[in-house]
Amino acid sequence: MAAAIRFARFGQKVLILEKHSKIGGLNSYYYRKGKLFETGLHAVSNFAPPADKHAPLNRLLRQLKIPRRNFVLHEQYSSEILFPDRASLCFSNDFTLLQEQLATRFPDSAKPFAEMVSKLDQYDPFIPRPKISARQFVSSFLQDKLLVEMLFCPLMFYGASQEDDMDLSQFVILFRAIFQEGFFRPEGTIKDLLDLLLDHYRSFGGEIELTAGVTEILTENSKVSGVRTASGEVILCESLISTAGVPETKKLFPSPDTAATFSQSDVNQISGRLSFIESIYLLDKSACGNLPKDRTIIFFNLSEKFSYHRPAEAVDLGSGVICFPGNFQGNKEDDTIQLRVTHLANYDKWRHAFNDDDKTLYPAMKTHWVEKSKKVIGKIIGNYSENIVYEDSFTPVTVERYTSRTQGAVYGSPEKIKDGKTNFENLYIAGTDQGYLGIVGSMLSGVTMVNQHILNKI
Amino acid sequence: MTIDEIRNVILEIIQDIDDEADFTDLKPDEALRDQLDLDSMDFLDIVMELRKRYQIQIPEADYPHLATLDSCVSYLMPRLEAA
Numbered sequence: 001m002a003a004a005i006r007f008a009r010f011g012q013k014v015l016i017l018e019k020h021s022k023i024g025g026l027n028s029y030y031y032r033k034g035k036l037f038e039t040g041l042h043a044v045s046n047f048a049p050p051a052d053k054h055a056p057l058n059r060l061l062r063q064l065k066i067p068r069r070n071f072v073l074h075e076q077y078s079s080e081i082l083f084p085d086r087a088s089l090c091f092s093n094d095f096t097l098l099q100e101q102l103a104t105r106f107p108d109s110a111k112p113f114a115e116m117v118s119k120l121d122q123y124d125p126f127i128p129r130p131k132i133s134a135r136q137f138v139s140s141f142l143q144d145k146l147l148v149e150m151l152f153c154p155l156m157f158y159g160a161s162q163e164d165d166m167d168l169s170q171f172v173i174l175f176r177a178i179f180q181e182g183f184f185r186p187e188g189t190i191k192d193l194l195d196l197l198l199d200h201y202r203s204f205g206g207e208i209e210l211t212a213g214v215t216e217i218l219t220e221n222s223k224v225s226g227v228r229t230a231s232g233e234v235i236l237c238e239s240l241i242s243t244a245g246v247p248e249t250k251k252l253f254p255s256p257d258t259a260a261t262f263s264q265s266d267v268n269q270i271s272g273r274l275s276f277i278e279s280i281y282l283l284d285k286s287a288c289g290n291l292p293k294d295r296t297i298i299f300f301n302l303s304e305k306f307s308y309h310r311p312a313e314a315v316d317l318g319s320g321v322i323c324f325p326g327n328f329q330g331n332k333e334d335d336t337i338q339l340r341v342t343h344l345a346n347y348d349k350w351r352h353a354f355n356d357d358d359k360t361l362y363p364a365m366k367t368h369w370v371e372k373s374k375k376v377i378g379k380i381i382g383n384y385s386e387n388i389v390y391e392d393s394f395t396p397v398t399v400e401r402y403t404s405r406t407q408g409a410v411y412g413s414p415e416k417i418k419d420g421k422t423n424f425e426n427l428y429i430a431g432t433d434q435g436y437l438g439i440v441g442s443m444l445s446g447v448t449m450v451n452q453h454i455l456n457k458i
Numbered sequence: 459m460t461i462d463e464i465r466n467v468i469l470e471i472i473q474d475i476d477d478e479a480d481f482t483d484l485k486p487d488e489a490l491r492d493q494l495d496l497d498s499m500d501f502l503d504i505v506m507e508l509r510k511r512y513q514i515q516i517p518e519a520d521y522p523h524l525a526t527l528d529s530c531v532s533y534l535m536p537r538l539e540a541a
Binding site for chain 1: 475476477495497499500502503506507509510518
């Protein structure tokens, strides 16, 4: 959306082809029982006050020509990194909270942490460089292994596409976005935000077709000439930007030759291995007085070491994310409390169950793991299973079905294409697989790719 | 176009990009980006808006000519007349 708005803004002809019936991709919505549920949104990172002109959020709004005053934000209360029986660190949109909490709970690490932050502040994550292990970098400052695990926990859950470690550039981007800037929700729902973007796009003359997935990318030598859609229609174009993801884009090349020109790697090898099971609950408010009111998100870990990789079992109940979408400042009160619970999940296990001839297997598996999750989460925030008015869960298979992300990889491929360029001179990658993370990040990706590769050619 | 007209066009475009831009005490012979706290993305927008309104293409190599209000006017004057 952001890439297309950027292009349409300057009077250029652009068409969005969206495979699904709704826009949003990994951040969309659906209806059940007359209520709207958001699929991806927990919190948007990169909060910045209006006066901070150079903050990514405000730069993005200027680039899209959306006045900041039209974009009402509700800030988080505070979030928590919780390793029960070991330590807890809270953080908010005021970075000093984390600094103070850290100084209290890890007094020997306060000074090294300040030194590390100073180094991070000077680091430009967008300069192309060979990969540097973020874990090694952080461990070179912080001797306390528990603290290192705790700092990585929210950053990994928030947007890491690689197992166990991440590139230092990614770490810097996420550290700033989450700890130094912070979380917010736009006013309303993700649908309101998507509708705003769509109206804005159309006001510039942009065109969009829904339920119009691209089935083939057509090429002539080293250039893309156009696309064929599901209806068989051929549309020619001078440039093509794909936000479908790298492995997903590879699948759109009709012949093995052109697919290999795009990428030599096997699709399954470049797909992300990280996916989740997530449950959304609506709880009866009157029965839930004991639930935290001032916690927006809790990132928890029960295991000795926080492991961020595809679990051996179907679900890793040893860690997860507990989110209260209602706990943002200024949010309207409702008669229900919404709760979202996320755990790492093994795509293969869920896919096997889904494909099984016994069609009761997959739903039974969902019920089994969700019930176990309720017990684990109940120990952390208090028992809520008696007070559920509505619940729904989605698995890696659901993610793959609705977003077409191979293996339900919610954060895309671990191999990002930082400059967005491909072996086809007019085909570019933008979004999660170009490397920027989160809603603000992926929109900035769209903007930057259009700025760098297309606007300068027209 | 006159010098004043071109100046107004540029200021109007900047206002459009950043509606909080404050032009009081703007020095025409000093860098616009520093005085108005514009970044490279904002600057690209100025170039793109000029292109959209007047169909003039400004190659990246010429961007330094747009550093100050005065240099913008000198650079754009012949090009806007030709457009």
